[in-house]
Each structure stands twice: as structure tokens, then as C-alpha cells.
Amino acid sequence: xxxxxxxxxxxxxxxxxxxxxxxxxxxxxxxxxxxxxxxxxxxxxxxxxxxxxxxxxxxxxxxxxxxxxxxxxxxxxxxxxxxxxxxxxxxxxxxxxxxxxxxxxxxxxxxxxxxxxxxxxxxxxxxxxxxxxxxxxxxxxxxxxxxxxxxxxxxxxxxxxxxxxxxxxxxxxxxxxxxxxxxxxxxxxxxxxxxxxxxxxxxxxxxxxxxxxxxxxxxxxxxxxxxxxxxxxxxxxxxxxxxxxxxxxxxxxxxxxxxxxxxxxxxxxxxxxxxxxxxxxxxxxxxxxxxxxxxxxxxxxxxxxxxxxxxxxxxxxxxxxxxxxxxxxxxxxxxxxxxx
Amino acid sequence: xxxxxxxxxxxxxxxxxxxxxxxxxxxxxxxxxxxxxxxxxxxxxxxxxxxxxxxxxxxxxxxxxxxxxxxxxxxxxxxxxxxxxxxxxxxxxxxxxxxxxxxxxxxxxxxxxxxxxxxxxxxxxxxxxxxxxxxxxxxxxxxxxxxxxxxxxxxxxxxxxxxxxxxxxxxxxxxxxxxxxxxxxxxxxxxxxxxxxxxxxxxxxxxxxxxxxxxxxxxxxxxxxxxxxxxxxxxxxxxxxxxxxxxxxxxxxxxxxxxxxxxxxxxxxxxxxxxxxxxxxxxxxxxxxxxxxxxxxxxxxxxxxxxxxxxxxxxxxxxxxxxxxxx
Numbered sequence: 001x002x003x004x005x006x007x008x009x010x011x012x013x014x015x016x017x018x019x020x021x022x023x024x025x026x027x028x029x030x031x032x033x034x035x036x037x038x039x040x041x042x043x044x045x046x047x048x049x050x051x052x053x054x055x056x057x058x059x060x061x062x063x064x065x066x067x068x069x070x071x072x073x074x075x076x077x078x079x080x081x082x083x084x085x086x087x088x089x090x091x092x093x094x095x096x097x098x099x100x101x102x103x104x105x106x107x108x109x110x111x112x113x114x115x116x117x118x119x120x121x122x123x124x125x126x127x128x129x130x131x132x133x134x135x136x137x138x139x140x141x142x143x144x145x146x147x148x149x150x151x152x153x154x155x156x157x158x159x160x161x162x163x164x165x166x167x168x169x170x171x172x173x174x175x176x177x178x179x180x181x182x183x184x185x186x187x188x189x190x191x192x193x194x195x196x197x198x199x200x201x202x203x204x205x206x207x208x209x210x211x212x213x214x215x216x217x218x219x220x221x222x223x224x225x226x227x228x229x230x231x232x233x234x235x236x237x238x239x240x241x242x243x244x245x246x247x248x249x250x251x252x253x254x255x256x257x258x259x260x261x262x263x264x265x266x267x268x269x270x271x272x273x274x275x276x277x278x279x280x281x282x283x284x285x286x287x288x289x290x291x292x293x294x295x296x297x298x299x300x301x302x303x304x305x306x307x308x309x310x311x312x313x314x315x316x317x318x319x320x321x322x323x324x325x326x327x328x329x330x331x332x333x334x335x336x337x338x339x340x
Numbered sequence: 341x342x343x344x345x346x347x348x349x350x351x352x353x354x355x356x357x358x359x360x361x362x363x364x365x366x367x368x369x370x371x372x373x374x375x376x377x378x379x380x381x382x383x384x385x386x387x388x389x390x391x392x393x394x395x396x397x398x399x400x401x402x403x404x405x406x407x408x409x410x411x412x413x414x415x416x417x418x419x420x421x422x423x424x425x426x427x428x429x430x431x432x433x434x435x436x437x438x439x440x441x442x443x444x445x446x447x448x449x450x451x452x453x454x455x456x457x458x459x460x461x462x463x464x465x466x467x468x469x470x471x472x473x474x475x476x477x478x479x480x481x482x483x484x485x486x487x488x489x490x491x492x493x494x495x496x497x498x499x500x501x502x503x504x505x506x507x508x509x510x511x512x513x514x515x516x517x518x519x520x521x522x523x524x525x526x527x528x529x530x531x532x533x534x535x536x537x538x539x540x541x542x543x544x545x546x547x548x549x550x551x552x553x554x555x556x557x558x559x560x561x562x563x564x565x566x567x568x569x570x571x572x573x574x575x576x577x578x579x580x581x582x583x584x585x586x587x588x589x590x591x592x593x594x595x596x597x598x599x600x601x602x603x604x605x606x607x608x609x610x611x612x613x614x615x616x617x618x619x620x621x622x623x624x625x626x627x628x629x630x631x632x633x634x635x636x637x638x639x640x641x642x643x644x645x646x647x648x649x650x651x652x653x654x655x656x657x658x659x660x661x662x663x664x665x666x667x
Contacts, residue, residue: 008530010568015383022382023347023375030344033372037379037571045574047390047558047567145563149519164432178440182433190518191419220561221519247616 011038137213138319144217146325151296152259153188192258193226199264201233207300214263235280254291263298268305276307289313344371348381349407357589358403366589367403376573377404386529386552391575393557394622398512401553405508413465413495414510417517423524426464427534435460457538459487466528468493469507470544506549515556522566580607587630594634601640602629621653628652
């Protein structure tokens with residue numbers, strides 16, 4: 001069996017048969033291992049999943065551990081001492097206040113058979129095991145990789161692409177000029193990763209599942225180490241996340257040059273375009289622009305509902321299954337003169 | 341399950357422990373790894389090996405090449421890797437330089453190199469694996485003389501010149517690449533051929549066997565089309581007994597008691613790390629701790645152990661580093 005010259009496509013059942021025959025395997029457990037290597041059976045490893053742990057978000061209610069007591073080596077300076085932050089617990093008096101409540105004695109029997117027929121007859125229990133219909137995510141799995149790559153890729157610094165810019169080179173040569181260095185086409189990279197800010201406010205409840213899916217998709221494309229996931233409910237500037245050790249909460253800060261992807265509905269709730277002046281959004285956008293952070297905002301509502309007064313810095317993208325990588329490249333002006 | 345008897349890796353001892361041989365260190369195969377390698381050899385599919393850092397993914401490829409007595413080529417992928425680097429790249433800079441030199445009046449008779457594009461082809465590891473003879477000639481036809489600058493390839497050559505050059509090809513850490521690269525590799529992996537810049541297609545010599553091993557730390561997801569073309573193997577971190585067995589193979593001079601104590605400590609640390617959501621130390625780091633304790637005569641009970649543990653297993657600067665602070 002030589003694969004040379006012909007396209008073999010994906011692994012198929014015939015290859016499992018030829019592997020079992022080629023390895024002359026008659027042990028059931030070994031056969032199961034062989035099948036698993038080829039992606040058949042329940043024991044097949046799921047290599048599509050990333051090995052990283054689930055992003056530590058979505059749990060603001062968890063109580064933080066008390067800060068570790070630090071013993072200062074420097075004695076307190078003399079002067080007025082600050083009052084204690086929490087007053088000392090006062091002991092309750094030993095006296096027991098008499099209660100006005102009296103015992104009701106034995107409760108009457110509640111036999112369900114005594115219920116009227118009309119109450120029981122019309123009652124039908126819904127099947128609890130009914131599976132929910134498959135859910136279509138806002139970025140379908142087949143397209144998410146391309147869309148997120150197009151959305152988050154940045155130019156490599158210093159025109160450091162590898163492919164020659166032949167147009168520029170020919171222009172130099174026909175003018176009988178020798179270029180100081182070979183002109184290269186700029187190329188895109190995802191090396192900078194991104195900060196992902198997810199809006200878990202009440203108006204986003206219909207898309208909470210999509211937010212979780214988006215977090216998984218972004219981590220899958222960029223890598224968990226390059227993805228910092230924060231969530232917020234009111235203002236994006238107040239986005240937070242658990243630290244890696246899950247023992248403390250970290251507040252969002254823009255990192256110079258690192259793309260920021262926000263998934264939000266701006267609290268639209270199907271109303272006409274809202275005015276965001278006075279909200280935290282303009283200040284948030286200014287802060288991102290000041291740190292040279294590309295800002296992409298995914299909005300599950302169509303363009304008609306989008307706010308108009310966010311300035312030119314953020315790129316608003318319709319968070320919708322029809323959004324494609326090509327559309328995003330056009331929107332970002334990446335359609336030509338790139339190495340890829 | 342009865343122990344699997346290798347059909348292809350016939351030089352592998354019955355205990356799956358391949359002893360050190362030349363530059364290749366000893367390696368303890370798991371049964372799953374042996375079966376996966378043999379399935380990849382039978383089906384002639386690439387073997388995709390996943391697992392945490394330091395669990396022996398890359399060393400698996402190196403050792404398989406030694407067991408099979410095949411040539412070994414490897415390329416570590418970075419975020420700048422492109423498919424052209426793995427197949428064929430054109431050295432435009434050298435060509436431009438040659439063109440300038442040839443344009444001088446006194447050098448017109450020496451412009452031979454400019455007549456052939458192939459002189460500027462830089463063969464990548466796929467070319468070397470598919471057809472090393474052609475790669476060494478940069479694709480120049482047989483009726484033309486040898487290239488002006490001979491092409492060279494790193495790696496380990498074990499096969500005599502007069503025999504087919506069977507090769508184990510390691511593509512290391514593919515998850516570090518930009519997301520498009522795995523899809524770009526589908527053609528060379530699937531068809532065992534790729535296009536040359538002049539329009540010709542270079543196809544693998546059918547007489548030569550090739551085993552491609554691709555490793556991933558699963559930092560990024562790989563495309564489904566790529567995954568469905570690969571035989572897959574997930575190397576897990578060994579349990580206590582596995583750690584002890586690996587350490588005994590790698591460090592036979594170390595006292596078994598010391599290895600067991602460090603293995604116990606390693607198991608405790610792993611559990612603590614998993615509970616706190618932090619990175620667990622890997623097998624290679626465990627071996628570092630064993631070597632350190634042996635060479636510096638440090639026992640697990642001593643005060644110095646805390647420092648060894650911090651330096652080799654805990655690595656607080658790595659474990660507590662904030663990913664968001666990475667450049």
C-alpha cells in the first residue's frame with residue numbers, strides 16, 4: 001500500500017481492517033487499542049480538545065480566602081492608630097427571650113388519595129429525559145477558526161514577513177536601484193493572543209451559552225496561554241477574572257498592543273440605537289486606544305441596533321453565523337498584499 | 341490483556357525498555373505507544389502524539405528511529421514556521437546577489453548559476469525524507485552537474501547509501517504554529533508529494549518508507565481535517581510506579597529508595613497542583629530532581645530538599661507567571 005501520488009483522505013474503516021490484519025491481532029483489548037489509535041471506539045483520545053484547564057471565570061459568588069496574615073518586621077510608628085476595621089464581637093446576654101409561638105400539636109394527615117379526581121386526572125408529567133434540540137452557536141464550529149483568526153491576527157512587527165514583495169522588488173530593479181534590503185510582504189500573526197471580555201449582564205442571558213462557547217473557541221485557536229478571559233456585568237472597564245491559582249480576583253488592564261475582543265449587546269434589548277455617552281464605554285474605548293490595543297466588539301444584534309458614538313477605534317462585528325473570515329478581512333482591510 | 345508482541349519494532353526488548361544506544365538515551369515505551377507506532381507504520385499515516393510537556397513525546401520519535409534503524413530528521417515548529425520551510429524554499433537573496441555579480445562585465449562568463457532556478461532551492465525536511473538524492477542536488481536533473489552550493493540536512497543518517505533511505509520524520513510542537521500551518525501540511529502528509537516553485541511535483545520515492553511523528557502540547561486546537569488523517573496517541577503522565585520504572589531506566593546508579601521517595605513527593609505535589617489549578621511537574625522535571633539529589637547527595641528529608649523541589653519541580657516563577665503578562 002503506497003500512498004504516493006494519490007490522495008488518501010481521512011482515516012476510514014478499511015484502514016482499521018488493514019491495521020488489524022497487518023498487525024495480526026487476535027486479542028480483543030489490543031484490537032480496541034488499535035481502533036482507538038485510528039479514532040474508532042469510545043477509547044479514542046480526544047486530541048481536538050486543548051489540554052488546558054477550563055478558564056477560571058463565571059463564579060463571582062465564591063468567597064475569597066482571607067488574606068494571609070503578614071507579620072511586619074518594621075514596628076508601627078508612634079502616633080494615632082487607625083480604628084479596627086471590624087469591631088470586636090460582643091458576647092450575647094445569657095437571658096432567653098420568651099417566645100410568643102405556641103406548639104400546634106399533631107398535624108392532620110395529608111393523604112394524596114383524598115385529592116379530587118379533577119386535580120389528578122388532567123395532570124401529565126413531562127418526560128424529563130427529553131433531550132434538548134441541538135443549539136446553533138453564533139460562530140459555527142466549521143467557521144469559528146477562520147473567523148477568529150481573521151479577527152484577531154495582527155501584523156508582525158517591522159514588516160518581518162518571509163515572502164518576498166515581488167512588486168516592490170521589480171519596481172526597484174526597473175529603476176536601476178538596488179534595494180538596501182529585500183522587500184518582504186507583511187504577514188499576520190496570532191502571537192499576541194488576546195484579552196477576551198465577556199458581558200454576563202442580564203440582557204445577555206440569551207447568549208450566555210454562546211459566551212462560554214466563544215471562550216472555548218478563542219482558547220482553542222489562540223491557545224489557553226495566549227488568551228486572558230475576563231467577564232463583566234456593567235462596565236467593561238470593571239471586568240474581572242480569577243487568577244490562575246483561583247485564589248484571588250484580578251481586574252482587567254489593557255496590555256500595550258494586545259488585541260481586545262469584547263462580546264456584548266450594550267444592553268440593547270431590541271431597542272433602537274442607544275446613546276452610550278455617559279456610560280463607561282467611551283472611556284473604555286479611549287483607554288484601549290491609548291494603549292494601542294486593537295478593539296473588536298462582537299454584537300449579537302444586527303447593525304441597525306449598534307451604537308453610533310463609539311468613535312473610529314473599535315471595530316464592531318456582527319456576532320452571527322453569517323459572519324465570515326472573508327468579510328472580516330475586508331472589514332479590517334487585510335484583503336491584499338499579505339503573505340497569507 | 342496479554343502483552344502486545346511488536347511486529348514491526350522487532351528490536352524492542354520484551355519489557356519495552358530500549359537501552360541507550362549511541363546518542364539515543366534509554367526509553368521505556370508504554371504498550372499504547374508501541375501499538376500506536378505500529379499502527380502508523382502499517383497504515384502509513386502520520387502519528388500525532390499529544391501529552392503534557394516533558395512526557396517524552398519528542399524522544400519517542402528519536403527512539404523509534406533508533407529501534408527501526410532508520411534515518412531521523414526533525415524540525416521544531418515555531419510561530420514563524422511556514423510550509424515552504426518544510427518542503428522547499430527559494431533563496432532569493434543569494435539569487436539577487438548572484439545576479440548583481442553576473443551583471444558585471446568581467447563576470448559575464450561565470451553566470452552559469454543563473455541558468456538554473458534549482459540552484460537556489462533550499463530543500464526542507466519533507467524533501468529530504470521523500471527523496472534525499474534529489475534534495476542533495478536541490479532538484480537539479482541528473483544530466484546537469486552538481487549544484488554549486490551543496491545542500492545539507494541535519495539529522496541522523498543510519499541507512500547505508502546503497503539501501504532505501506527509510507526515515508522517521510519528527511515535526512515537533514505543531515501547536516506552536518499559526519493556525520493555517522496544519523492545513524498546509526495536508527498535501528505533503530496525505531499525498532506524500534508537494535509542488536516545486538517551477539511547477540514540477542516532487543513525489544516520495546515509493547521504495548522508501550516514512551514514518552512522520554507530529555507532537556503537540558495541545559496549547560491550540562488542531563483542525564479536524566488534520567486530526568482525522570492522523571493516527572493518534574495520547575501520552576499521559578506516568579503514575580508512581582511508572583515514574584520509578586522510568587527513573588531506574590534513566591538513572592540506574594541512583595538508589596531505589598531515593599527514587600521512591602522523590603516519586604512519592606511528586607505524586608503529592610501533582611495532587612496539590614491539580615487541586616489549586618496550577619501546572620503539575622512533568623516526568624522530565626522528576627528526572628531532573630532525581631539526578632540533582634543523586635549528584636549532590638541530597639535526601640528528601642534534608643533541608644536542602646526544599647530548594648531542590650523549588651528549582652526542579654515547583655518552579656514558582658513559571659507556575660505562577662501570569663499568562664496575560666506574556667509579550
